[in-house]
Amino acid sequence: EAGVTQFPSHSVIEKGQTVTLRCDPISGHDNLYWYRRVMGKEIKFLLHFVKESKQDESGMPNNRFLAERTGGTYSTLKVQPAELEDSGVYFCASSPGTARAYEQYFGPGTRLTVT
Amino acid sequence: GNSVTQMEGPVTLSEEAFLTINCTYTATGYPSLFWYVQYPGEGLQLLLKATKADDKGSNKGFEATYRKETTSFHLEKGSVQVSDSAVYFCALRGTNTGNQFYFGTGTSLTVIP
Numbered sequence: 001e002a003g004v005t006q007f008p009s010h011s012v013i014e015k016g017q018t019v020t021l022r023c024d025p026i027s028g029h030d031n032l033y034w035y036r037r038v039m040g041k042e043i044k045f046l047l048h049f050v051k052e053s054k055q056d057e058s059g060m061p062n063n064r065f066l067a068e069r070t071g072g073t074y075s076t077l078k079v080q081p082a083e084l085e086d087s088g089v090y091f092c093a094s095s096p097g098t099a100r101a102y103e104q105y106f107g108p109g110t111r112l113t114v115t
Numbered sequence: 116g117n118s119v120t121q122m123e124g125p126v127t128l129s130e131e132a133f134l135t136i137n138c139t140y141t142a143t144g145y146p147s148l149f150w151y152v153q154y155p156g157e158g159l160q161l162l163l164k165a166t167k168a169d170d171k172g173s174n175k176g177f178e179a180t181y182r183k184e185t186t187s188f189h190l191e192k193g194s195v196q197v198s199d200s201a202v203y204f205c206a207l208r209g210t211n212t213g214n215q216f217y218f219g220t221g222t223s224l225t226v227i228p
Contacts, residue, residue, distance in 0.1 A: 003158070004158065031214060033214070033215070033216075035216075035218075037221075040220065040221070041220055042119070042217075042218045042219055042220045042221070043206075043216075043218035043221075044218070045215035045217070048213060048214055055213065055214075056213045056214075056215060058215075059215070091158070091159065093159075095214070103161070104161075104214075104216060105158075105161075106158040106159035106160070107158045108156065108157055108158040109158060
């Protein structure tokens with residue numbers, strides 16, 4: 001079974017540019033999560049999809065971040081325009097249905113560097 | 116609110132040494148507690164978990180006991196190997212905060228031969 005995959009593994013952009021991160025969850029997982037680790041600090045929750053619907057987006061830092069999950073499969077996280085403080089590692093995770101929702105499987109992360 | 120405080124690193128140990136990584140938490144209700152490990156170049160992997168007080172999670176020689184009285188979930192291993200070199204994250208899932216996880220800052224462990 002393929003794990004959670006993320007693309008790209010590393011992105012370097014200039015301040016003001018746009019970047020789109022992609023996450024492909026484990027097949028059949030309804031739940032998809034985005035997290036972020038900034039500057040070696042704790043990993044923080046950004047948002048949670050159940051299929052194509054946003055269940056919880058309380059962790060999204062501001063309106064420069066837009067997450068989508070069209071069709072309930074892969075998800076994208078767009079940052080527009082990027083700021084220096086957006087640099088960090090963005091993790092995606094997926095989990096099965098409600099009864100096993102605590103079993104979150106993480107991808108390798110996308111390292112975003114904004115210069 | 117929910118939060119996790121984790122021992123700061125980096126930690127460097129010699130092979131076969133005893134490992135303890137401290138983790139304490141703040142939460143309302145009865146959270147579930149986890150340790151995740153991130154090996155170089157890979158994603159976070161669930162190492163072990165405990166879902167209620169006094170539960171002991173164990174895997175690959177690592178253990179952690181859910182101590183509600185001290186709000187702790189310290190990670191231990193009796194004899195570390197070079198292959199245990201990784202970053203370790205303590206995390207909790209709250210009882211009334213949906214499915215989101217709250218993580219500590221991570222502790223980098225390097226085991227030298």
